[in-house]
Amino acid sequence: CQSCAQNLITITTNGNGAHAMESDVTNIATCATRTFTCIGTLANIEGGQGTIMDADDGAVDGVATFTVTCNTAGTAWVNTGIDITQVECASKCLTCPSNLISITTASTGGHAMDGDVIDETTGPCLKRTFTCEGKGANIEINGDHGVITDESDVASFTLTCNEDGTAWMYNGVAITQVECAPLPACKMCEQNLIMKTTNGNGAKPFAMDTTDTSGTCAVRTLTCVGNQANIEEWINRSFFQLNNGDGTTDPPLVVTCNAGGTAWLFMGIPITQAECAV
Structure with missing residues (x-):
C-alpha cells in the first residue's frame, strides 16, 4: 500500500473552467496518501466521489482539497472505499463565455x-x-x-x-x-494649428490657453490679461483686433475645432495666428 502508481489517476482539464491542480503531493506513512489541491474562486475538484467544493472544509478560501489512500494491494487510490481513477480541478470564474x-x-x-x-x-x-x-x-x-x-x-x-x-x-x-x-475629428485639432506670436508692440504670452473636449467638438479658449489687453487674430493674411479689453476685463479668444479636425474656427473663419498685447 505504499507503491500505488501516479498514473492510476488521470488528471483531466476537460470541463468549463478546468485548469491544472495547484499541487499533487504524495506522503508515505503506513500506506501512501495523495492530496490534490485546487485553487481558484469557488474552486472544486471533481472525482469518483462527486464534487469536492471549496467550502467543504468549513472555509470559503478559494482552496479545495481531496485526499486518496493507496489500497492494500497497491493497485488503486481509494477514497471512502471507492477507487478514484480521474480527478479534475475547476473554478467557476474561469467559465465566462x-x-x-x-x-x-x-x-x-x-x-x-x-x-x-x-x-x-x-x-x-x-x-x-x-x-x-x-x-x-x-x-x-x-x-x-x-x-x-x-x-x-x-x-x-x-x-x-x-x-x-x-x-x-x-x-x-x-x-x-x-x-x-x-x-471625432472635431475633438482632435492640434494646438499648433494656431501660432501664438509676440512680435508687436506690447505683445506678451497668453495668460491661459485651455481646451475643452467635453462637448460635441473641442473648444479652445485663449485669454489675454493686462491693462487694455487685446488679442489680434491673423485672418486672410491680415491682423484683425477682434477681442478688445476694456481695462477691467480680459478678452478671451474662443475657437472651435472644425469637422475635419484641421482648423480652429472663430465665427466660421480659420484662425492660424494670434497675439496677445497690452
Missing part, C-alpha cells in the same frame, strides 16, 4: 478590436483584455455609458470573469457591449 459581450462597430469610424485576449494564467479568474488602436482611440462600453481612452492612441480595457462565470465585470459592473472607435 466570450459571447457574453457584443463587440459592435456602429459609430462613425468604429472598427474591429485590434486585440481581444483571454488570459487564464494571471490570477485565479479569467481576464479578458480588449485593445483599440488609432488616432484618438477609445473603447465605448455598454452603449456609450462609459469611454476608455488613452493619449498614446492605444486604448486597452481589462475585464474579469465573475464568480458564477456568468458575466465579465469592470469595477463591479457587468459589461455586455464594447466598441472600438476613434474620437
Whole structure:
C-alpha cells in the first residue's frame, strides 16, 4: 500500500473552467496518501466521489482539497472505499463565455478590436483584455455609458470573469457591449494649428490657453490679461483686433475645432495666428 502508481489517476482539464491542480503531493506513512489541491474562486475538484467544493472544509478560501489512500494491494487510490481513477480541478470564474459581450462597430469610424485576449494564467479568474488602436482611440462600453481612452492612441480595457462565470465585470459592473472607435475629428485639432506670436508692440504670452473636449467638438479658449489687453487674430493674411479689453476685463479668444479636425474656427473663419498685447 505504499507503491500505488501516479498514473492510476488521470488528471483531466476537460470541463468549463478546468485548469491544472495547484499541487499533487504524495506522503508515505503506513500506506501512501495523495492530496490534490485546487485553487481558484469557488474552486472544486471533481472525482469518483462527486464534487469536492471549496467550502467543504468549513472555509470559503478559494482552496479545495481531496485526499486518496493507496489500497492494500497497491493497485488503486481509494477514497471512502471507492477507487478514484480521474480527478479534475475547476473554478467557476474561469467559465465566462466570450459571447457574453457584443463587440459592435456602429459609430462613425468604429472598427474591429485590434486585440481581444483571454488570459487564464494571471490570477485565479479569467481576464479578458480588449485593445483599440488609432488616432484618438477609445473603447465605448455598454452603449456609450462609459469611454476608455488613452493619449498614446492605444486604448486597452481589462475585464474579469465573475464568480458564477456568468458575466465579465469592470469595477463591479457587468459589461455586455464594447466598441472600438476613434474620437471625432472635431475633438482632435492640434494646438499648433494656431501660432501664438509676440512680435508687436506690447505683445506678451497668453495668460491661459485651455481646451475643452467635453462637448460635441473641442473648444479652445485663449485669454489675454493686462491693462487694455487685446488679442489680434491673423485672418486672410491680415491682423484683425477682434477681442478688445476694456481695462477691467480680459478678452478671451474662443475657437472651435472644425469637422475635419484641421482648423480652429472663430465665427466660421480659420484662425492660424494670434497675439496677445497690452
